[in-house]
Amino acid sequence: MYHGPTKKCGLVRGRDAAGEGGWDMSRSRFWTVMCAALVSAPLALAQDATEAALEKYRRMLKDDPWSNPGLLDADRGEELWKTKLTACDLGKGPGKVEGAFAELPRFFADADRVMDAETRILWCLEKTGFNVAAFLRSPHPAGGQPVKEVGAIATYVASKSSGMKFAAPTAHPKEKEAVALGDALFNRRAGPFDFSCTTCHASDGARIRLQGLPLLIEPAAARKVIGEWPGYRVSNAHVMTMQHRLLDCYWQMRQDRLVFGSDASVALTSYLVANAKGGEISAPSIKR
């Protein structure tokens, strides 16, 4: 039986062996560094082996980029865009898609609010007579079902910024406000489990079960993963958009359904994209 870093770090910190929560998040970042420096080999090796196996699985998924089923949804989204939304302004002028996703969320004067890609697409669709109320009742696909129209269009829009870097504008006061609001919500603990987003995403190298957790509060980590959305989620067998991903987080946090396109959902995206500024967009990616 090997207790490794946890036990040693517990002792370093003057806490008992099994820690009594000594790894609590805000403290853990500092101590993770300390412990990584102080403690070597066995557990790290075991974790490396697990991580290597997981990495191999991820690599296999990405080996042949044309095997990504999300590309079919991007194609479907392109058809929908060209038949319905040629007048839609994503921020770079009516009908202009190239590079638009890289500069979202942004403030739109015509809507008088900050919008992310999906929220803006829905806003544009509404002008064409799209039944928004019906859509909002079930905005995301169930497992194995294809991503819905808005998500397919978002996948297409994001794919037209693939290879570009996140550069959402932050000059407008409402854009600044959205980032700050997203930050506040990201850190706000609530619900029966007392979770905030940072419960999982402020700890470097930690996992839930075997799933690694990106350190989304740090630009270096955010840049690596935020650009992967929308992505084809193998475990769900459909494309998952950022709005859907955020909803899924709140499901796990045992909080209520996040409302599609709400100020809260856009603010969280603004915050994440601000952290990922300069990170490359690789949507649609393929995810576990």
Place this chain on the structure above:
Amino acid sequence: MNRISSYLVVAGVLVAAACTLGERKMTVAPELIDAALKGGWAASTPEWLARHTQDETMRLCTQYNNEPPKAVAATIEASARASIKYPADGKLIGDWRQGERLAQSGYGMRFTDYPARNPTGGNCYACHQLSEAEVSYGTLGPSLLGYGKIKDFTAEAIKATYEKIYNSHAVLPCSNMPRLGANGVLTPEQIRDAVALLMSRDSPVNK
């Protein structure tokens, strides 16, 4: 520089690092957060709405970025301690097999879990290593492998374990661990089953 003074320098650096943590700078008006919360979540019933209302402990932990100053930490700790209820018969150790089952289960309280088809789980493995057999464990919390053995299976440790699971803030104010008893996630009877998993000699945790 002699050895003692270099220790002092190191200690100084540690203190400085610790002091950079602390209270969140509020760059957003509370009214804006309230408005965003109101429109942001479905909150279809008063019960769901209540989940987004912070109690005093969560308000303080959020405000201080989970690093409460001493006096605040003491208040949180005291209220957490006062929240702890024990099983009616006073027995703090139950059935480790049931404990293992609830440690594995992440079922319950998610918005798709109503009406409930299963008992709510404790989801311990999501964050903790517990037994050698279960290799799919999370690392957000410390490894609890051999926990009972390390604690010598003492009565005091059994009580402390029950209390930690019931309300983690009684041990570490602003802990990231859910207040599983105080928030009504697990019943006192379920908690003692979890205690049994950690503190029984024949539990896989202590093999």
